[in-house]
Each structure stands twice: as C-alpha cells, then as structure tokens.
Amino acid sequence: MENLGLLIEALEFIEQNLASPIRTESISEHLHCSKSTIEKLFKYVNNISIRDYIIRRRMSRASRELVKNPDRSLLDIGMEYGYGSNEAFTRAFQSVWQVSPSEFRKNPSEFELFPGYRIERELLEDKKMTDRKKVDISELYDCIKERKGCFLILGDIKGLIPINEISRKAGDLAIITSMKRMEQAAGPEDIVFRIGGDEFVILTDSTDEAYAKKLCGEIVSHNDECISWDGNEIPLTLYVKAVRYEGGSALRYSDFFTMLHSEISEEFKRKCYEGK
Structure with a gap:
C-alpha cells in the first residue's frame, strides 16, 4: 500500500509544519514523489485539496490560540500561521469559521472545526483505506x-x-x-x-x-x-x-x-x- 504510506507521510508533514510555509512542491519533495501524484491521492482520499486542508487546519489551530491567549494580538496569531496582515488573516479565518477572528474571540466555540486526519500506520495492509480514515x-x-x-x-x-x-x-x-x-x-x-x-x-x-x-x-x-x-x-x-x-x-x-x-x-x- 505505497499510496497509503505517502498519504500518512503527507499528513504528518503538514501537521508538523503548520506554522511554516508549506507548498505542495515542498510536500512532494519531502515524499520523493511528483506534485501531481500527491495532489491526486490527497484529493481522492480526503475529498479536499492540499491547499484547502492546510488553510482549514491553520484556522482551526488559530481558533485555539484566540481562546487560549485572549491578550495575544490578531496580527501576532496571523503571522504565526503565515499571514502578514490582519486583513489577510481575517479573510482566511472568516472563510473557514464564517465569522471574523475578533467576533470568534467574543463568542468562542469549544470544538475544533477541522481536526487533522489520522491514519494508523498499522493499516498499511488494509485495502479499504478510505473507509478507515479518521480524525485525531x-x-x-x-x-x-x-x-x-x-x-x-x-x-x-x-x-x-x-x-x-x-x-x-x-x-x-x-x-x-x-x-x-x-x-x-x-x-x-x-x-x-x-x-x-x-x-x-x-x-x-x-x-x-x-x-x-x-x-x-x-x-x-x-x-x-x-x-x-x-x-x-x-x-x-x-x-x-x-x-x-x-x-x-x-x-x-x-x-x-x-x-x-x-x-x-x-x-x-x-x-x-x-x-x-
């Protein structure tokens, strides 16, 4: 199940680098495979593009920070996840949560909208990999x-x-x-x-x-x-x-x-x- 192994590595790489610049090219280089291979595999199994998955994971992490550290500035949180201005961070956050970061901070939700996908390495022999995908x-x-x-x-x-x-x-x-x-x-x-x-x-x-x-x-x-x-x-x-x-x-x-x-x-x- 080589493809499942690639997907596990991709998910782990993304999760470890959410606070760093991540491009599909850097993921494919890390996995020693083509960009198109990982894009197609990711979309097929997860029903979402790599780019959208990364944005949603970052905004889920950012939502935690908004609640956990109420005195931390929006710009500081946004910059941690690669956004150079309040406006850019707000647009990304609102595209996921449907409210602005400041509105979310006033009325926070306790759940994580988009938790990371988790695939057990022990399932590498399981041919029904799409049926065993779960969140962490x-x-x-x-x-x-x-x-x-x-x-x-x-x-x-x-x-x-x-x-x-x-x-x-x-x-x-x-x-x-x-x-x-x-x-x-x-x-x-x-x-x-x-x-x-x-x-x-x-x-x-x-x-x-x-x-x-x-x-x-x-x-x-x-x-x-x-x-x-x-x-x-x-x-x-x-x-x-x-x-x-x-x-x-x-x-x-x-x-x-x-x-x-x-x-x-x-x-x-x-x-x-x-x-x-």
Whole structure:
C-alpha cells in the first residue's frame, strides 16, 4: 500500500509544519514523489485539496490560540500561521469559521472545526483505506477512557454531500451549525468533538439514561431548521443516537473509532428516516 504510506507521510508533514510555509512542491519533495501524484491521492482520499486542508487546519489551530491567549494580538496569531496582515488573516479565518477572528474571540466555540486526519500506520495492509480514515482526537483519549459507563451522544449530518455540492462553504456552515447544536445541548462537564466529515460526539459525564435521552431530544428538536447560504435556505437534520460507553481503560484507540462508526450505521439511519 505505497499510496497509503505517502498519504500518512503527507499528513504528518503538514501537521508538523503548520506554522511554516508549506507548498505542495515542498510536500512532494519531502515524499520523493511528483506534485501531481500527491495532489491526486490527497484529493481522492480526503475529498479536499492540499491547499484547502492546510488553510482549514491553520484556522482551526488559530481558533485555539484566540481562546487560549485572549491578550495575544490578531496580527501576532496571523503571522504565526503565515499571514502578514490582519486583513489577510481575517479573510482566511472568516472563510473557514464564517465569522471574523475578533467576533470568534467574543463568542468562542469549544470544538475544533477541522481536526487533522489520522491514519494508523498499522493499516498499511488494509485495502479499504478510505473507509478507515479518521480524525485525531488523541488529546481527548485519556478523558474518554476515564468515563467508563457514561453515555455518548452520536450525531451524523443527513445529506452533507448535497450541501457540499451547493458550495463547500455551505458544507462548512452546516458543520459549524451542527456542532453548535451539539454544544448547546451539552452540559458543562460534557465534551463535544468531531470524529469525521459529518460525524460528531458528545462525551457526557453521566451514566443517567434519562439525561442522554434529554440531550438527544434537544438536538433533534432543531432538525429541519434551515441554514442560509448565498440565497439558499438549506434544511439541516442530524441523525442522533445515545450509546453507553463500556470500553474502559483497555479499549484501543482504533477500536473506539470502530465502535462509534458502527453505531451510526446505514441501517440505523434508514430506521430514523422511516420513523421506526
């Protein structure tokens, strides 16, 4: 699986150099492959160009800095990620988050809009590489392991692909809005994170099934409410499911992801659609 190896190396190189100038040429030179090879592979597997991926990762990192260091200037944060002026940084930030950096700082979101993709090296022998791509939530994993017996609230956007076909930025707005719905429902000790392009999780701090059902109900109550993009009113619906997390400290990182993805299966979505 030479191509998968190239992709792993590319993702690692990008993540290690987000605060440095990154060109596709520098990535291909690092990987000793052609520029067109890595561009096509990246687009095929990740459904996004290298350039757009880098911008979104940088703006996700920048959003953390805005919240973590409220006294740090916008120009200083922008320059860290390669932007030489407030205007250039603001344009890039707004293209991803749909708000300016200063507006975001006043009303921050706790989730990371575009976490880095993660592909385990142990999957090099796995031919279904596009089915095993996931995002990196390793920073949360210790917390996840400590919450054995607590409920997870799983959310999945219904029909993100058609929304992306209207505009990739409309898709980003759908993701932001979906995460905000999850955040608004979550309690103060709950953790909200994204596990895929259109999949999200609330890791609760509760073993109470009634509490889990309450969160699900609050999220579902917003289904079919519209987001507005460029004159389009787009209904936004989430499939939502509560599951009890029984993994404990011995659960492997990859097994945790497999469990989450299997819970929001196509069969589950079909039953939701049919109202069963």
